[in-house]
Amino acid sequence: KNQVEQSPQSLIILEGKNCTLQCNYTVSPFSNLRWYKQDTGRGPVSLTIMTFSENTKSNGRYTATLDADTKQSSLHITASQLSDSASYICVVSDMGSTGFQKLVFGTGTRLLVSP
């Protein structure tokens, strides 16, 4: 079972609308949680990084929230633009037994912003 589950799997919204993407994880021990944006044919680009002690972090129109107690995170996109069409990947840092911070990736939510 994937330790990082994302929902919805895909989403279509109209340009200008807001949306929220969800991430549930079971990774433990947990160090930090990241959201990445991946355009088709490109590598992922970091949007936010939150430690377990942070509840929210913003990057422009992107706002990520984290509830470490329930092991849930969300990514809220405000006033969507056509360029927001991409896959959004939730990534949780697993400290593991070696101390090496291994990143566990979700399968992503594919967002399409329609004109």
Add this chain to the structure above:
Amino acid sequence: GAGVSQTPSNKVTEKGKYVELRCDPISGHTALYWYRQSLGQGPEFLIYFQGTGAADDSGLPNDRFFAVRPEGSVSTLKIQRTERGDSAVYLCASSPAGPGYNSPLHFGNGTRLTVT
């Protein structure tokens, strides 16, 4: 600005052949990672280098896969006796330091490997 560069961007090879995929990390980044991404999936960890040494190679699927980083900068992922199941996008990422808690990973655009 100079980001992570991966070459080639596309590689088509026949089953059984040997391939090498190259990654040029951002200058000065000590940590380098290789991931494999299949269609519709998130990246899957393969190997992590800190400097010249492989700090964690637990993600390499079998002994046909090998990676080197001899001078602590450029890395090469080598796949022997390729199989059709090796077809995927191979992503490289580098980080200013690792394994720091908040070290951002900078990804290249990947090499799309197709084994026919």
